[in-house]
Amino acid sequence: MNDLIITINNRKHSIKISNSCEVEINNRKVPAELSQINNNAFLLRYNNKVFEITAHKLEKDKYGIVIDGCYFDALVRTQLQENANEFQKDKNVASKKLNIKAPMPGLLLKLKKNIGDYVKVGEPLLILEAMKMENEIRSPANGIVKEILFKEGQSVEKNSIILTFE
Numbered sequence: 712m713n714d715l716i717i718t719i720n721n722r723k724h725s726i727k728i729s730n731s732c733e734v735e736i737n738n739r740k741v742p743a744e745l746s747q748i749n750n751n752a753f754l755l756r757y758n759n760k761v762f763e764i765t766a767h768k769l770e771k772d773k774y775g776i777v778i779d780g781c782y783f784d785a786l787v788r789t790q791l792q793e794n795a796n797e798f799q800k801d802k803n804v805a806s807k808k809l810n811i812k813a814p815m816p817g818l819l820l821k822l823k824k825n826i827g828d829y830v831k832v833g834e835p836l837l838i839l840e841a842m843k844m845e846n847e848i849r850s851p852a853n854g855i856v857k858e859i860l861f862k863e864g865q866s867v868e869k870n871s872i873i874l875t876f877e
Contacts, residue, residue, distance in 0.1 A: 716793040718786040719776075723793075809852055811874045813867040817841035822863055822874075828856045830876055837873060850876075 713728040727735035734743040743757040755762040767775045769784075772792065776783045788796065821838040824830060830850045839846045854876040861873050 714790045716786075716788050716790060718788075719783050725790075808857070808875055808877050809854060810872045811836055811848060811850075811876070813839060813869055813871045813873055814846070814848070815839070815841045816869050817846070817867060819861050819863055819865050819867055819873065820845060822859060824856050824874070826856050826859055830854050830856060839867070839873075848873075852876075 713726075715726045715728075717724045717726055725735075725737050728745055729735075732742060732744045734741050734745060741757065743755060746754045746756075748754060751765050751767060753764040753766070755764055762779050765777045766787075769775055772786050772788050774785050774787050776785050818840045819837060820840045823835045823837055830836065831853055832850055834850045835847050836850050837848050839848055856874060856876045858875045859873070860875075861867055861871070867873060
């Protein structure tokens with residue numbers, strides 16, 4: 712069985728091809744048959760239709776794929792390669808120190824996290840009041856709060872580092 716992750720237009724699709732006449736796409740079994748014509752060409756039989764597919768390797772895991780005349784750029788990885796890539800991406804993000812800066816001058820109304828707290832992407836970090844409006848500042852990445860440089864009630868200037876996390 713081939714277990715692949717194919718990314719087209721930043722959307723990942725899980726494809727499992729068994730030796731029988733069945734293909735699983737995003738955990739949905741589809742009665743289809745895939746036959747290889749040569750190294751780059753395939754025929755896909757699905758719903759009483761036949762689709763011609765050609766794939767040309769562009770670089771490492773990037774391919775140009777043509778399905779019945781429509782061209783797509785795609786990343787093709789095994790599940791193991793995809794897991795390793797995600798692990799490396801998480802490791803790279805985790806090892807970087809991120810500074811959360813004030814996007815505007817204002818008053819730090821509320822800190823929603825403390826030093827040592829784990830933060831997820833999109834989670835609220837603090838509330839900054841500017842021009843009588845409360846602005847919720849959210850996390851751009853996952854990490855752990857390492858340092859808080861201002862206290863609630865203090866004024867901050869634009870681009871002042873309020874907190875850091877890794």
